Amino acid sequence: MSKTKKQLVFEAAAELFMEKGYLAASMREIAKKVGLEQASSLYNHLKSKEEVLIKICLENAERFINGIAAVEQTSSTPIEKLKALIHLHISIATEDRTSVTVFNDEWRHLSEPHLNDFLTKRKDYENRFKKIIESGIASGDFKAVDPTIALYTILTSIRWIHYWYKPGRSQSVVDLERDVFVLLVEGLKN
Amino acid sequence: MSKTKKQLVFEAAAELFMEKGYLAASMREIAKKVGLEQASSLYNHLKSKEEVLIKICLENAERFINGIAAVEQTSSTPIEKLKALIHLHISIATEDRTSVTVFNDEWRHLSEPHLNDFLTKRKDYENRFKKIIESGIASGDFKAVDPTIALYTILTSIRWIHYWYKPGRSQSVVDLERDVFVLLVEGLKN
DNA sequence: GTCTATACGATGATAGAC
DNA sequence: GTCTATCATCGTATAGAC
Numbered sequence: 298m299s300k301t302k303k304q305l306v307f308e309a310a311a312e313l314f315m316e317k318g319y320l321a322a323s324m325r326e327i328a329k330k331v332g333l334e335q336a337s338s339l340y341n342h343l344k345s346k347e348e349v350l351i352k353i354c355l356e357n358a359e360r361f362i363n364g365i366a367a368v369e370q371t372s373s374t375p376i377e378k379l380k381a382l383i384h385l386h387i388s389i390a391t392e393d394r395t396s397v398t399v400f401n402d403e404w405r406h407l408s409e410p411h412l413n414d415f416l417t418k419r420k421d422y423e424n425r426f427k428k429i430i431e432s433g434i435a436s437g438d439f440k441a442v443d444p445t446i447a448l449y450t451i452l453t454s455i456r457w458i459h460y461w462y463k464p465g466r467s468q469s470v471v472d473l474e475r476d477v478f479v480l481l482v483e484g485l486k487n
Numbered sequence: 488m489s490k491t492k493k494q495l496v497f498e499a500a501a502e503l504f505m506e507k508g509y510l511a512a513s514m515r516e517i518a519k520k521v522g523l524e525q526a527s528s529l530y531n532h533l534k535s536k537e538e539v540l541i542k543i544c545l546e547n548a549e550r551f552i553n554g555i556a557a558v559e560q561t562s563s564t565p566i567e568k569l570k571a572l573i574h575l576h577i578s579i580a581t582e583d584r585t586s587v588t589v590f591n592d593e594w595r596h597l598s599e600p601h602l603n604d605f606l607t608k609r610k611d612y613e614n615r616f617k618k619i620i621e622s623g624i625a626s627g628d629f630k631a632v633d634p635t636i637a638l639y640t641i642l643t644s645i646r647w648i649h650y651w652y653k654p655g656r657s658q659s660v661v662d663l664e665r666d667v668f669v670l671l672v673e674g675l676k677n
Numbered sequence: 678g679t680c681t682a683t684a685c686g687a688t689g690a691t692a693g694a695c
Numbered sequence: 696g697t698c699t700a701t702c703a704t705c706g707t708a709t710a711g712a713c
Contacts, residue, residue, distance in 0.1 A: 323687080323688070324690085333696095337697085340690070341696055341697075442666040443658055446662065451644075451670070454641075461643065462639070479632055480636075480640045481674060514708085523679075524679080525679070527680075530708070530709080
């Protein structure tokens with residue numbers, strides 16, 4: 298199964314969005330990256346520059362929402378659910394660093410109604426994550442910290458793992474996950 | 488002491504950089520924000536758009552480096568030093584949210600040699616932060632986690648506090664600091 | 678210190694030949 | 696499916712009148 302030209306174009310665009318930011322990445326650069334001499338040739342494969350951004354942002358939003366839905370359905374303890382969410386973020390960030398970077402850092406350049414769509418899904422995810430923390434506090438598994446502060450302290454840390462953890466680091470993904478569990482779960486435990 | 492027009496221009500620019508990102512904020516918008524009809528009028532108060540970005544990035548880099556230098560000079564334990572660094576980040580992020588946001592999120596649009604300057608200072612800060620973590624591991628105060636993973640797990644969380652903690656939240660800065668201490672220091676403690 | 682006028686390049690995108 | 700040619704728009708920045 299070789300990749301279609303459309304896939305190659307979308308991937309090249311995503312990589313440039315990651316490297317330079319969405320606005321700084323030009324259609325002419327994307328064209329050059331896939332071996333096209335003219336930016337206009339790109340329009341056989343995409344409708345607009347924003348189409349790529351929309352696809353990345355929405356696909357990843359779905360990915361995280363599906364992930365948390367699966368976690369919610371288990372009968373695990375709050376501690377295990379929290380670990381499963383951390384695992385979810387680390388998996389996605391290390392397996393598909395490009396798209397998760399664009400998803401995390403470039404969504405604000407979405408135009409309406411896509412921006413609103415995105416923010417709604419994002420807020421939904423955060424609320425469901427917070428519910429898990431709250432249930433752990435209620436059960437006595439977690440300390441009685443402010444759930445919102447705990448949510449964002451943990452979520453910020455795992456959301457921006459792509460920012461520093463790059464392929465080729467001496468730490469393996471297994472090391473990463475083990476230490477992040479210690480750092481972010483042990484402090485919360487009662 | 489009323490503000491000079493130059494100060495007002497720089498502040499308006501910084502706010503737009505925060506709200507829309509450096510590239511998306513235009514000189515025409517900045518002009519409008521300070522009551523000028525023409526973007527060209529801004530050039531009496533600044534040399535270029537980038538001058539504002541350079542000032543913000545370098546001033547804040549200095550701020551953090553001075554902060555960590557002060558912490559290093561104390562005879563505190565590694566735990567107390569780590570708490571002092573967390574306090575440093577929370578103080579700056581809550582007292583000067585605009586400039587710390589631009590500093591954190593827009594530095595990559597610096598041109599050379601400013602970009603190199605910035606990255607050198609940033610790397611220096613991270614190395615010194617890591618040394619404190621390593622000293623705590625060596626002394627047995629901290630668990631034997633990977634120092635790099637611990638550094639970035641903690642630093643990422645406190646570096647992007649501005650991303651979610653906004654003035655007017657129900658949590659006070661005191662609450663924030665107390666809970667962040669619990670979450671990020673307790674997990675690391677031996 | 679603010680304005681008008683303008684230079685000049687880069688941008689995303691379209692129409693139509695091949 | 697890629698090319699050439701072209702467009703309208705917007706970007707930062709400068710020169711010079713007032």
